[in-house]
Amino acid sequence: MSHQLLISTLILSPLIGFLINGLRYKRHSANxxxxxxxxxxxxxxxxxxxxxxxxxxxxxxxxxxxxNFFEWMTVASLKINMGFLVDPLNVIMILIxxxxxxLIHLFSVSYMHHDEGAAKYFAYLNLFLFNMxxxxxxDNLLVMFVGWEGVGLCSYLLIGFWFKDSDKAAAGMKxxxxxxxxxxxxxxxxxxxxxxxxxxxxxxINNMVPAxxxxxxxxxxxxxxxxxxxxxTGKSAQIPLYVWLPDAxxxxxxxxxxxxxxxxxxxxxxxxxxxxPLFLHTPNTMLVIAIIGGLTAVMAASIGLTQWDIKKxxxxxxxxxxxxxxxxxxxxxxxxxxxxxxxxxxxKALMFLGSGSVIHAMHEEQDxxxxxxxxxxxxxxxxxxxxxxxxxxxxxxxxxxxSKDEILWLSFHSPLGHPALWALGAVGAxxxxxxxxxxxxxxxxxxxxxxxxxxxxxxxxxxxxxLIVLAILSAFAxxxxxxxxxxxxxxxxxxxxxxxxxxxIKPIPNLAEANVTTEIILMSVSVGFALISAALAYHMxxxxxxxxxxxxxxxxxxxxxxxxxxxxxxxxxxSIIQPLVQTSKSIWFYVDVNFIDKATYWISDxxxxxxxxxxxxxxGNLQTYAMYVAIGLVMTLTFILVR
Amino acid sequence: xxxxxxLFWFLSIVTVSAGLAVVLLTNPIYAALSLAxxxxxxxxxxxxxxxxxxAGVQLIVYxxxxxxxxxxxxxxxxxxxxIQAFSRGNLSGFLKIGSVAMLGGLIIGxxxxxxxxxxxxxxxDLVVEAxxxxxxxxxxxxxxxxxxEALGVLLMVVAVGAVALARSKGGTHAKH
Amino acid sequence: MLNxxxxxxxxxxxxxxxxxxxxxxxxxxxxxxxxxxxxxxxxxxMLNAVNISFVAFSKYSGKMEGQIMVFFVxxxxxxxxxxxxxxxxxxxxxxxxxxxxxxxxxxx
Numbered sequence: 001m002s003h004q005l006l007i008s009t010l011i012l013s014p015l016i017g018f019l020i021n022g023l024r025y026k027r028h029s030a031n032x033x034x035x036x037x038x039x040x041x042x043x044x045x046x047x048x049x050x051x052x053x054x055x056x057x058x059x060x061x062x063x064x065x066x067x068n069f070f071e072w073m074t075v076a077s078l079k080i081n082m083g084f085l086v087d088p089l090n091v092i093m094i095l096i097x098x099x100x101x102x103l104i105h106l107f108s109v110s111y112m113h114h115d116e117g118a119a120k121y122f123a124y125l126n127l128f129l130f131n132m133x134x135x136x137x138x139d140n141l142l143v144m145f146v147g148w149e150g151v152g153l154c155s156y157l158l159i160g161f162w163f164k165d166s167d168k169a170a171a172g173m174k175x176x177x178x179x180x181x182x183x184x185x186x187x188x189x190x191x192x193x194x195x196x197x198x199x200x201x202x203x204x205i206n207n208m209v210p211a212x213x214x215x216x217x218x219x220x221x222x223x224x225x226x227x228x229x230x231x232x233t234g235k236s237a238q239i240p241l242y243v244w245l246p247d248a249x250x251x252x253x254x255x256x257x258x259x260x261x262x263x264x265x266x267x268x269x270x271x272x273x274x275x276x277p278l279f280l281h282t283p284n285t286m287l288v289i290a291i292i293g294g295l296t297a298v299m300a301a302s303i304g305l306t307q308w309d310i311k312k313x314x315x316x317x318x319x320x321x322x323x324x325x326x327x328x329x330x331x332x333x334x335x336x337x338x339x340x341x342x343x344x345x346x347x348k349a350l351m352f353l354g355s356g357s358v359i360h361a362m363h364e365e366q367d368x369x370x371x372x373x374x375x376x377x378x379x380x381x382x383x384x385x386x387x388x389x390x391x392x393x394x395x396x397x398x399x400x401x402x403s404k405d406e407i408l409w410l411s412f413h414s415p416l417g418h419p420a421l422w423a424l425g426a427v428g429a430x431x432x433x434x435x436x437x438x439x440x441x442x443x444x445x446x447x448x449x450x451x452x453x454x455x456x457x458x459x460x461x462x463x464x465x466x467l468i469v470l471a472i473l474s475a476f477a478x479x480x481x482x483x484x485x486x487x488x489x490x491x492x493x494x495x496x497x498x499x500x501x502x503x504x505i506k507p508i509p510n511l512a513e514a515n516v517t518t519e520i521i522l523m524s525v526s527v528g529f530a531l532i533s534a535a536l537a538y539h540m541x542x543x544x545x546x547x548x549x550x551x552x553x554x555x556x557x558x559x560x561x562x563x564x565x566x567x568x569x570x571x572x573x574x575s576i577i578q579p580l581v582q583t584s585k586s587i588w589f590y591v592d593v594n595f596i597d598k599a600t601y602w603i604s605d606x607x608x609x610x611x612x613x614x615x616x617x618x619x620g621n622l623q624t625y626a627m628y629v630a631i632g633l634v635m636t637l638t639f640i641l642v643r
Numbered sequence: 644x645x646x647x648x649x650l651f652w653f654l655s656i657v658t659v660s661a662g663l664a665v666v667l668l669t670n671p672i673y674a675a676l677s678l679a680x681x682x683x684x685x686x687x688x689x690x691x692x693x694x695x696x697x698a699g700v701q702l703i704v705y706x707x708x709x710x711x712x713x714x715x716x717x718x719x720x721x722x723x724x725x726i727q728a729f730s731r732g733n734l735s736g737f738l739k740i741g742s743v744a745m746l747g748g749l750i751i752g753x754x755x756x757x758x759x760x761x762x763x764x765x766x767x768d769l770v771v772e773a774x775x776x777x778x779x780x781x782x783x784x785x786x787x788x789x790x791x792e793a794l795g796v797l798l799m800v801v802a803v804g805a806v807a808l809a810r811s812k813g814g815t816h817a818k819h
Numbered sequence: 820m821l822n823x824x825x826x827x828x829x830x831x832x833x834x835x836x837x838x839x840x841x842x843x844x845x846x847x848x849x850x851x852x853x854x855x856x857x858x859x860x861x862x863x864x865m866l867n868a869v870n871i872s873f874v875a876f877s878k879y880s881g882k883m884e885g886q887i888m889v890f891f892v893x894x895x896x897x898x899x900x901x902x903x904x905x906x907x908x909x910x911x912x913x914x915x916x917x918x919x920x921x922x923x924x925x926x927x
Contacts, residue, residue: 623739623849623850623851624735626849626850627735627738627739627850629744630739630742630743630846630850631738631742633742634742634745634746634749635747637746637749637750637753638745638749640734640753641749641752641756643754645827648826648827648828648829651829651833652826654831655837658837659837659840659841659844662840662841662845662864663844664842664858665844665845665860665861665864666844666845666847666848666851666852666857666861666864669859671854671856674857674860675856675860678864679859680865681841681864682867685841685867685870685871688834688837688871688874689870689874692834692874692875692877693878694877694878694886694889696886697825697870697874697886697889697890697893699896700890700893701870701893704893704897705863705867705893705896707872708897709863709896709897709900712900712901712904713856713859713860713900713904716856716904716907716908717856719908719911720856720911720917723848729851729852736851739847739850739851740847740850740851741820742829742850743843743844743846743847743850746843746846747840747842747843750839750842750843751836751839753835754832754835754839755821755832762927774898775883775886778883779883779886779887779890782883782884782887783887783890787887790887790891792927794891794894794895797894797898798894798897798898799897801898801901801902802901804900804902804905805902805904805905806905808905808906808908808909809905809908809909811909
């Protein structure tokens with residue numbers, strides 16, 4: 001009972017916040033609305049902590065809380081419960097969602113205080129939290145899908161929050177439509193799983209997975225997991241459906257931090273981890289996931305090298321980091337994937353909020369060419385951003401180092417991995433170090449290129465406090481998952497995260513004993529190259545600011561190609577969207593206008609003609625009516641007599 | 644030819660020709676007089692059917708009261724012979740006459756076809772002889788008393804309604 | 820030798836034929852005549868035709884109910900004539916005419 005109450009509080013508190021703000025969005029001022037929404041998120045966070053305590057108090061083997069609210073639907077053999085399940089895997093997720101969510105709510109109070117639609121904004125934000133919690137806590141695929149769609153809706157609403165700007169509204173629509181493609185595949189995957197297992201419950205599916213892996217491409221489970229993965233590529237912005245995420249930066253910056261960095265975009269990774277026994281059963285899908293993840297990591301990072309918009313850089317960085325997570329789950333390193341998800345949530349939320357703070361200070365300017373030297377104006381923002389930077393480039397001992405290194409090591413070492421995958425990851429890491437250093441250099445360091453009429457200033461405390469908290473988390477969260485080799489060197493530090501998750505996550509099959517030397521060498525190589533690349537970027541953008549210009553001149557064609565994001569959007573436009581539009585237009589003209597419309601006109605004409613024919617019978621003349629009576633009489637009598 | 648048959652045929656010819664005259668004569672006054680003639684003929688037919696009381700009522704009510712009413716109204720309107728006594732339209736006229744003729748044929752056919760089953764062959768001996776009016780009165784004031792009273796109410800309502808109608812300025816629609 | 824029974828032996832059918840012919844004549848009047856008052860007269864004709872058949876049935880079945888019905892019909896006919904004529908008067912007051920072609924407003 002108390003569990004039910006706890007989970008209800010956890011889930012419903014943001015929904016109530018949404019209702020309060022949503023129903024009174026015209027009257028609530030930004031401060032009132034922000035207070036309500038933040039309180040709702042904080043209550044949710046407190047419940048999450050209480051649930052976490054509850055779980056810790058339980059014996060290690062039985063750490064799960066299952067709550068079934070009601071039976072949602074029963075159709076033939078399909079039985080769906082509105083059931084929620086808390087176990088070590090998603091308790092981490094809800095802590096991230098509600099914790100980071102609360103901080104971002106707090107940040108938004110100050111960030112949005114001058115906006116007219118602030119109450120609406122906070123209502124959407126709360127609704128997002130609610131849907132995200134449903135997504136993470138649902139104990140079957142359909143409840144998860146409800147949350148999955150719900151967060152998509154909130155994402156659309158928040159990207160297009162300033163919908164009066166048609167570009168921003170279009171970005172929202174792009175996100176929505178792109179996600180729909182993935183969602184359709186997700187549904188197909190769900191159908192295939194239901195056909196194969198007869199249930200959509202995660203635990204039942206995971207228990208029913210056959211022991212031996214399937215190597216066929218066409219088995220229903222391989223196809224099902226592939227479809228689910230396509231769904232994940234939509235939500236989590238992977239090749240080929242990543243195109244919406246960079247455009248999603250049209251939304252308010254805290255939204256980018258919450259939805260498009262820390263929580264929603266990780267839903268796909270979470271879904272795969274949730275079904276890890278099933279995915280391990282289909283190595284073909286795993287291979288696809290790993291390759292797509294690795295390619296996305298490199299490709300997005302390379303685009304990030306060339307962008308000038310502070311949020312665009314962070315957006316491509318997010319896509320790239322999500323690629324790492326998929327690389328991790330693709331090689332079977334689910335713990336590492338979740339670990340990176342967590343650390344990334346901290347440092348990327350931190351960097352987005354930091355960029356929000358910068359944009360706020362720069363009066364809505366997002367172009368890093370017009371920044372520079374902000375270090376002395378915004379010391380707190382700079383310091384916290386610095387920690388985020390150290391975390392993301394993988395500088396030991398910050399959190400990003402541990403998680404990224406574990407992914408790289410396992411992509412090399414796991415039987416599902418391959419040195420080529422490691423190489424992809426390492427190249428991505430080197431690029432990440434470069435573009436992040438470039439971002440730091442252009443924004444905070446070097447000479448100021450700020451226009452004369454703009455006077456940057458440090459943001460108020462409401463904005464800096466979340467930054468500081470996130471900075472602390474980014475710096476130290478890595479110690480939750482210390483790699484074996486380092487732990488051993490430091491006196492057998494346990495990998496807390498892996499132990500905590502051991503119940504939920506199947507170990508990688510046939511994992512060989514780690515070769516300590518190889519691991520250390522690989523680690524040094526990736527970290528070393530990343531540091532060299534960071535130093536190079538520092539040299540190029542701080543020491544010799546004219547150097548990058550000269551360099552891009554030399555490789556102009558390539559630079560243009562990358563700067564324009566490999567023309568992926570244009571390719572989609574030409575190869576998919578335009579043919580679709582043209583086909584639809586011709587179908588509209590030839591089928592709709594010339595056939596269906598005309599058919600309905602014919603029908604209406606026939607009825608009209610028949611009506612006017614019958615109308616002449618009713619001419620208003622008494623004697624004609626009497627004649628009808630007589631004719632009727634004749635007919636009736638004839639009928640009676642003839643019969 | 645026995646007297647009964649002669650009487651029937653004579654009355655039939657008189658009644659039918661008078662009825663035809665009602666429909667065919669264009670002057671309404673002549674039509675009204677022909678109707679009176681028809682009424683008298685029907686009353687006589689009633690007599691041949693031993694319904695003496697009804698024959699008397701027929702004469703008083705129809706040939707007396709109702710016909711007077713018709714003639715009074717006609718005189719009130721001062722109508723001459725009409726130019727367009729019959730409704731126009733070839734098709735509708737044909738249809739009307741055709742349907743009427745067919746109806747007549749059908750009714751007669753029906754009578755012929757069902758003459759055996761109507762009453763059966765063993766007709767009962769006629770019990771209604773001189774005492775018919777008494778029987779009628781007893782039946783009317785016992786078994787059909789409610790209907791009789793209802794008719795009284797109806798007549799009163801009609802009387803009031805007719806007066807109200809005749810006093811109104813005409814039509815329920817707004818005047819042009 | 821022509822069978823003359825049909826002319827000499829008067830039975831129920833004869834009265835019914837007479838009734839039917841009168842009824843049809845009345846109906847033709849209702850359908851064809853344009854004068855509203857003649858229309859009413861034709862209706863009276865039809866009612867009388869029905870009365871004949873009632874009385875004939877009454878006689879040949881030996882039941883008085885037929886005559887009772889005739890009694891009722893007569894009363895109703897009188898009432899109907901009164902109302903119909905009142906209507907005719909009203910119409911005449913309005914149009915100075917009782918031709919049925921003025922009543923072509925009996926539609927929605």
